[in-house]
Ligand SMILES: Nc1ncnc2c1ncn2[C@@H]1O[C@H](COP(=O)(O)OP(=O)(O)OP(=O)(O)O)[C@@H](O)[C@H]1O
């Protein structure tokens with residue numbers, strides 16, 4: 001689906017991480033918002049934080065940027081502990097969800113802000129501002145105020161503004177939220193290419209799965225203040241480490257089963273190996289299931305719902321054992337041959353791709 | 360749902376309906392008509408009467424005008440009389456100094472409000488608003504207790520052995536200035552707080568993220584954005600302190616003559632209503648000039664708020 005490296009091993013193992021988040025805690029009163037949260041981000045890597053609302057994504061970014069102090073654990077950048085480094089000294093650039101452009105400064109002065117604060121010579125600063133504006137294709141708008149820009153242009157200014165200071169780590173908190181769906185799509189691709197071409201180490205927050213799959217080298221799925229799994233998009237999708245991740249990313253079918261002699265019997269008669277013991281939950285993606293005439297197998301049920309989803313067709317089958325199973329297949333004549341309420345049998349295409357989780 | 364119809368059919372409506380239609384249309388000057396009527400009655404007419412007094416030679420008896428004739432005498436006198444000149448100069452200096460000091464003392468308080476925690480904010484708000492709930496006269500009298508010969512300031516200084524005779528603070532222009540600043544400080548702080556609390560706190564975080572120190576953020580982000588608040592506060596403080604009567608009268612000990620006390624004497628004691636009218640006009644015109652100046656300066660520093668003019 002995208003050009004990123006295929007597995008986590010190739011990214012993490014080679015160089016020491018630029019950003020290392022080690023067991024960070026953050027509490028607000030009695031509420032623990034970050035709960036032993038750990039994540040390493042390698043040089044030039046784009047990691048997406050993905051998780052439901054309130055799981056602590058923004059909080060983690062704010063701790064990295066230094067707006068908030070972590071209550072425990074450590075955050076290091078290039079091996080340097082950030083605990084005692086004040087916000088304005090951290091090599092971190094933040095693109096805010098609302099962009100937070102300075103309304104009283106022109107585009108050029110917004111972009112040059114960090115350089116002025118560093119006391120850089122004006123000629124050099126102007127050269128860099130011009131270069132940054134060029135990078136984000138904003139040439140010609142230097143003398144506009146933010147209120148005179150469209151949402152997409154404002155976002156580019158916000159990005160150019162942090163790019164000029166050449167941060168070691170770039171943090172983006174839902175940068176596309178304020179854009180309409182169409183612009184969002186193009187900006188996602190553009191931004192990914194830009195960040196990749198500059199080789200910036202980045203953390204990107206979203207709760208949109210598609211966006212995460214488009215933007216990231218790795219996706220870190222967050223749950224209740226900790227990272228549940230951080231892996232490449234393909235790995236996350238094909239081999240979710242926990243039932244939570246499987247449920248959160250893409251759609252999935254779960255059913256209970258038992259491990260007997262290291263094997264889990266699947267309802268269609270096949271089986272899958274598992275190192276677990278006792279009662280488990282088995283997960284199969286809808287595209288890993290197939291529908292056949294009722295006589296073809298032991299796992300049977302009745303079609304209760306069918307709908308086209310683009311080039312696919314989604315079918316819900318109520319199994320004889322109770323429970324509804326979701327099946328997705330390419331729109332082929334044979335798949336559409338099954339009428340509503342028809343009796344069918346279900347088959348697992350590839351048992352090895354079924355995941356087994358402790359119950 | 361349309362408000363009646365914006366263009367009534369000719370002849371279909373009566374006169375009354377057409378007027379109501381126009382008033383509700385939301386177009387042009389019509390929605391302002393009720394306000395214009397009220398202002399005409401309570402402001403414009405009295406103002407014209409006042410103005411006319413300044414151009415007349417009148418005789419007042421038993422609180423009413425007995426006779427009047429047209430005359431430019433009072434205007435001419437006022438413009439050449441050195442007493443007017445020194446009095447208005449004193450008022451202007453006092454008001455401008457008060458305004459400047461209110462900005463000087465008020466701004467840090469508002470900044471503290473902006474960056475402070477919940478309790479700091481509450482404390483500042485209570486301390487700012489509480490004085491407004493008491494009468495200005497009462498607050499001014501309180502200064503008598505503090506600044507008087509045996510007042511808090513003098514007894515403390517003497518108790519510490521720093522002075523052996525009470526300082527004469529009361530009835531000097533210092534007393535007036537201190538009182539003026541204290542009375543008008545809330546009027547400066549409140550608009551500042553109002554404008555500053557509309558600031559997006561993200562802007563300050565963004566500034567820090569981009570490498571600005573606290574001072575840098577204050578200078579490059581907070582101050583430029585609070586210019587409208589400074590402008591509003593300065594306009595209010597200036598108007599109030601330029602035209603104030605109570606503070607100079609009480610803390611100046613009856614011999615501090617500013618524009619308002621002069622007008623009071625002309626109208627109430629010497630019954631020279633025409634003189635009073637001319638003084639009022641000068642007060643109003645000079646006040647307006649300063650207000651326009653404040654507005655121009657404020658606008659200059661807030662050009663960015665003005666539309667698409669790039
Ligand atoms: N200043 C604060 N005081 C108390 N609790 C807070 C504060 N800020 C955030 N929280 C709590 O911390 C939790 C995590 O918030 P956070 O903003 O990090 O979530 P998020 O993952 O970014 O969610 P979203 O996707 O909605 O942006 C929430 O339960 C929130 O209520």
Ligand SMILES: [Mg+2]
Nearest residue numbers: 057058059173
């Ligand atoms: Mg958030």
